Amino acid sequence: HSVLTQPPSASGTPGQRVTISCSGSTSNIGTNTVHWYQQLPGTAPKLLIYSTNQRPSGVPDRFSGSKSGTSASLAISGLQSEDEADYYCAAWDDSLTGPVVFGGGTKLTVL
Amino acid sequence: EVQLVESGGVVVQPGGSLRLSCAASGFTFDDYAMHWVRQAPGKGLEWVSLISWNGATTYYADSVRGRFTISRDNSKNSLYLQMNSLRTEDTALYYCAKVRVGGYYYWPLDSWGQGTLVTVSS
Numbered sequence A: 001h002s003v004l005t006q007p008p009s010a011s012g013t014p015g016q017r018v019t020i021s022c023s024g025s026t027s028n029i030g031t032n033t034v035h036w037y038q039q040l041p042g043t044a045p046k047l048l049i050y051s052t053n054q055r056p057s058g059v060p061d062r063f064s065g066s067k068s069g070t071s072a073s074l075a076i077s078g079l080q081s082e083d084e085a086d087y088y089c090a091a092w093d094d095s096l097t098g099p100v101v102f103g104g105g106t107k108l109t110v111l
Numbered sequence B: 001e002v003q004l005v006e007s008g009g010v011v012v013q014p015g016g017s018l019r020l021s022c023a024a025s026g027f028t029f030d031d032y033a034m035h036w037v038r039q040a041p042g043k044g045l046e047w048v049s050l051i052s053w054n055g056a057t058t059y060y061a062d063s064v065r066g067r068f069t070i071s072r073d074n075s076k077n078s079l080y081l082q083m084n085s086l087r088t089e090d091t092a093l094y095y096c097a098k099v100r101v102g103g104y105y106y107w108p109l110d111s112w113g114q115g116t117l118v119t120v121s122s
Helices: none
Strands: A009-012 A018-023 A034-039 A046-049 A063-068 A071-076 A085-092 A100-102 A106-110 B003-007 B018-025 B034-039 B045-051 B058-060 B068-073 B078-083 B092-099 B109-112 B116-120
Touching (some): A018 A106, A046 A063, A046 B109, A085 B045, B018 B034, B018 B092, B058 B068
Antiparallel strands (some): A034 A046, A034 A085, A085 A100, A085 A106, B003 B018, B018 B078, B045 B058
16 A cells, blocks of 8 residues: 555546645655656656645646645646546655655546 | 656566666756656556665665665666566566756656566566
8 A cells, every 4th residue: 555645536527626635644744845746548657746836837827736734635726628647646755664655646537 | 858768678577687777868867866666557656766866875665675776877878777586566667757856856756758568477
């Protein structure tokens, strides 16, 4: 099982706002920043959010990240069909588990 | 444009060995730490290993420590993963990935290759 816990699935209709949660512990999310990756079907992962709430160049501002305590969230507003993908959270982990831990991934379906 | 091209993935028997390579271009390779991340068929991402920009520091996941060795040749802009004592559970698509910021930053990853498939089966 993964060190970071994500719901296996999420869904929404076009235009809706959806959030994906990521739960960790004091050694990872509680101490370090969180990063989110988007993996479209059949492709390599792409950095979507880094340092908890920063968007790389080219990522629409519909995507946003936040963190509170040992949990983090990815929010997608104005959901579009092309957002249908797997989403992974990840963090540096200061414990013996680490140093890098991923969530199990959330499959987002746009209905 | 950053390009990372993995190679070396094949079908290998349990207990066998394999070396994966990753050819990098489009950035100053010897400025950046690099990682290997794998994805078993139909499963999520699993971090495997990382190496610092100068090769002096390496980290491994518990699942591969003692069996896999990460290395790099900065003169060839190449990253490697030597995989020994392979197990069926090592079957996965192996990605090499570049760290977003150069120097002594080890994380996060901002560019990924397309992966090379390793299948461990008798």
